[in-house]
Amino acid sequence: MYSVTNELAKPVQLRAYFTPVRIFLISTMLVNGGNYAYNLVLGRVLTPSQFAEAGILVTLLLAFSFLAMTFQIVSAKYSIELEGIDKVAFRQWITKISLWAGGILSLLVMLASGSISEFFHIDNTWALPTFSLALPLYFLMSVKRGFLQGTEKFVELSTSYQTEMWVRLLMTFALIFLLDGEATTWVSLAIVASVLVGYQMTGKTSKVSMSSARFEQSQLVWRFFLLTAAYECAQIIINYSDIIMVKHYFDSHQAGLYTSMALIGRMIYFVTWMVVMILIPRIVKLRKEGKAFKTQLLQYILVISVFSIGIASFAFFFPNLIVLTLFGEAYMAIAPYLWLYAFATMLFALSNVFVYYFLSIDQYLPVYIAIFMGLMQVVLIYFFHESLVQVIYVQIFNLNILLVVQVLFFVRKA
Incomplete structure (x- = not known):
């Protein structure tokens, strides 16, 4: 029985x-x-x-x-x-x-x-x-x-x-x-x-x-819609302006190498999407019900941080293994820079979760900041693109500023 x-x-x-x-x-x-x-x-x-x-x-x-x-x-x-x-x-x-x-x-x-x-x-x-x-x-x-x-x-x-x-x-x-x-x-x-x-x-x-x-209520929704659209445009700029500008400034071979590096590094960013997809309805629903919702953000930030640091560390210690396994010998030139791109992606992934959190609770200043920093990335790459690694350093510098500002804004509003 x-x-x-x-x-x-x-x-x-x-x-x-x-x-x-x-x-x-x-x-x-x-x-x-x-x-x-x-x-x-x-x-x-x-x-x-x-x-x-x-x-x-x-x-x-x-x-x-x-x-x-x-x-x-x-x-x-x-x-x-x-x-x-x-x-x-x-x-x-x-x-x-x-x-x-x-x-x-x-x-x-x-x-x-x-x-x-x-x-x-x-x-x-x-x-x-x-x-x-x-x-x-x-x-x-x-x-x-x-x-x-x-x-x-x-x-x-x-x-x-x-x-x-x-x-x-x-x-x-x-x-x-x-x-x-x-x-x-x-x-x-x-x-x-x-x-x-x-x-x-x-x-x-x-x-x-x-x-x-x-x-x-179209006027109210239009405001949120246009701000969200502006941030999505900023994400396009931050996420893809480097690939597009590298494709323009460098020859096809180097552009192909950079595209493969971006693909490996952006594993971190793609995983954060599932967090955002769950975070937005959760935050909006909890806020509507008058319940505490800030701890939800911190939990997701912790998960993303652990995952991102793990990927970046693996790329730092085993770059050759990653490149050989995923792409092959023809792409080995990107191995030394793989962890740098992963680190840049981690900065943006964390910043991105903060911005979506603020959008969910109708706090729009972080959105404006992200849009500005996205445009800054284009300007910086325009002036500094002597090599592929310089393009990565430009992004790390820019995205580090973006994340620090988002964290400071959250602490101030907490």
Whole structure:
């Protein structure tokens, strides 16, 4: 009798352990691992020059994903704060805005594809126009993901991220290995397909006319929306201005080396995203209920710090092993600088969590500071880019200032 009862209890214990939040954390790690593998395999099968060209499309997708993240964060926040008809009207309003934003960006990329290709030395004329087709749907998908995030439907949210990642990964390499042609062609096609599938997996949206409910709080939301968008732009600048400027100032071989180094170092940053995705709805909900929420931030900061220091330390002591394992002999030139880039990423990852925390509680000065420091990074790299390591030192200097200011602001408000 004891053994039977014990066996029946096991499924219950497993279900209790695998809560939606834990499922989302595990799923996010798998998605980050899959995206990482995607870039690593690209680096393995392509030469540094080819990888630099294909990597630009991936970088552009990540850059636009930050803009789309504006819609996800705004949707998550106000799906918690609004109720009833206001929530329905808000969803219609934000969906309409996202469709316009994605459509306009898609048109701009398509029209400017020639100039963009020339600036980044992309030979494939069809890669960027094809890539641009994914943007409207990506922005719509971000709104739907925001509502899943805000209502803490983490299992459904995980499914959307998982399918998007797997379709992009499997389709890209199936096309590269089975068919001839430019790698950028297959990368762009796989991006479009993955966004389409990821959108479908966010679930159905209720069929309500866009004009059936008027959103009365649009002015309040616009303020938060524009500030969030400005910070997402600052993140794009901080995260990708170095890759873009290196691609412009250095030859394709060095740019490919730097892109691979950035990929390894940014493992830290990608992991922090799962923290931010959980932190925002938690903070907004606790604040709405009048409960203490500052300890939540400190717990997440501690987790990120331990993880980041571990990655940076491993990169310091075993750089050759990391580069050889992940990319191969052709990329060994980056080994001495790997830990420096990881350290720079750690500074930004910690600062990023502070900024999202402040955004959640409607404290906007840290956002302005982050935007300013993002612009400063571009200016500094513009003047100091004699070598790849100098570009890294510039970022460490800039991001260290940003983190110190954010910590001081938190201590002052605590």
